[in-house]
Amino acid sequence: MIDLYASKIRSLTVRDRLRILERTGGADFSSNDYLALSNSKALADLVVQGLEQGVPVGASGSRLLRGHHEEHELLEEEAARFFGAARMLYFGSGYAANLAVLSTLPQAGDLILHDALVHASAHDGMRASRAEIRSVAHNDADAFEAAIKQWRFAGHAGRPWLVVESLYSMDGDCAPLEALVDIADRYQAFLIVDEAHATGVYGSEGRGLASAWEGRENIITIHTCGKALGSLGALVGAHSVLCEYLINRARPFIYATAPPPIQAYTVRHALRLIREEPQRRLKLLEQVTATHSLFRQKFGHSPSETQILPVMIGDDRRAVELSRQLVEAGFDIRAIRPPTVPARTARLRITLTLNVDAKTTGDMLSCLADLLEKAI
Numbered sequence: 001m002i003d004l005y006a007s008k009i010r011s012l013t014v015r016d017r018l019r020i021l022e023r024t025g026g027a028d029f030s031s032n033d034y035l036a037l038s039n040s041k042a043l044a045d046l047v048v049q050g051l052e053q054g055v056p057v058g059a060s061g062s063r064l065l066r067g068h069h070e071e072h073e074l075l076e077e078e079a080a081r082f083f084g085a086a087r088m089l090y091f092g093s094g095y096a097a098n099l100a101v102l103s104t105l106p107q108a109g110d111l112i113l114h115d116a117l118v119h120a121s122a123h124d125g126m127r128a129s130r131a132e133i134r135s136v137a138h139n140d141a142d143a144f145e146a147a148i149k150q151w152r153f154a155g156h157a158g159r160p161w162l163v164v165e166s167l168y169s170m171d172g173d174c175a176p177l178e179a180l181v182d183i184a185d186r187y188q189a190f191l192i193v194d195e196a197h198a199t200g201v202y203g204s205e206g207r208g209l210a211s212a213w214e215g216r217e218n219i220i221t222i223h224t225c226g227k228a229l230g231s232l233g234a235l236v237g238a239h240s241v242l243c244e245y246l247i248n249r250a251r252p253f254i255y256a257t258a259p260p261p262i263q264a265y266t267v268r269h270a271l272r273l274i275r276e277e278p279q280r281r282l283k284l285l286e287q288v289t290a291t292h293s294l295f296r297q298k299f300g301h302s303p304s305e306t307q308i309l310p311v312m313i314g315d316d317r318r319a320v321e322l323s324r325q326l327v328e329a330g331f332d333i334r335a336i337r338p339p340t341v342p343a344r345t346a347r348l349r350i351t352l353t354l355n356v357d358a359k360t361t362g363d364m365l366s367c368l369a370d371l372l373e374k375a376i
């Protein structure tokens, strides 16, 4: 009975695509814990206070049944005020949020245009929707516009939906949001912006890169809480009618146990820390600037302008081998291979977080330079 799976695993091994679970170790150049909140005393102390006040550790049911708790409401209200959204809904993960939004809001007869590099969770949501789906060249706003024009020219009357990430998780580059908002306005389209890697880091007070447009009727945002916010879950920001529709129709929201109230409490307090203690975000941004300039000194160029630095390797095996050597040297840097990224673009994904100091980052870049030179 298991032969089929064993042979599929062998095939992954032969193609250098086998994944195994590895414990973390070494300096953190791979997590999304950008502000080092996940293991911070500041957030842990607040969670202890919440537990002492009796905030439950489990929700005990769906939000539509007995699982709906005051803490969910408090988080959604406070977060909507912080991000400037008309209303927010809290989901148990960014994966569930993307699945819910994309499988529920676009209707049959609509067109979903997604950037070629959007996250797997967006793909899964789109696949579950009844709208037509088309991929658009990465970060090419003109291509989005051309695709809408072509679709309209073919006689379609439905609604276009543009789907992007504000900061791409595997490439570290940013979407041309201003141009996309303009296209969405001109073509009566909705724009869905996954802010997963920008929330807490970029935009005024860490509100994300789409913060200037958050709250508009045609903008939907997804702010994940398991990255810079150091916790778990995702807040979807949208017009209150769309949130009401999600509550009534989004299967990942309806048919799942609600996130634990203590988790909602944790996210609410993480947002407070980000707002009240901007020094974390400012320190990370300084670190990002300094690392890029060091990167340019060593390699002649910098692979991005953000806290996510993809070092393109191409070959899967070589990427895995380089990652192994870096881990052995004490630097936790993972190889990212297809199908997570397109074929022949295996890479080392380096992330910058407050878990690592400037000296360690310098040492890591020297080690990387030596390894890349040897590998030539």
Ligand SMILES: Cc1ncc(COP(=O)(O)O)c(C=O)c1O
Residues within 6 Å of the ligand: 093, 094, 095, 096, 098, 119, 121, 165, 169, 194, 196, 197, 224, 225, 226, 232, 233, 234
């Ligand atoms: C862009 C993007 N969206 C969504 C997700 C999913 O979020 P979560 O990990 O909270 O399920 C991720 C996680 O890696 C991501 O990078």
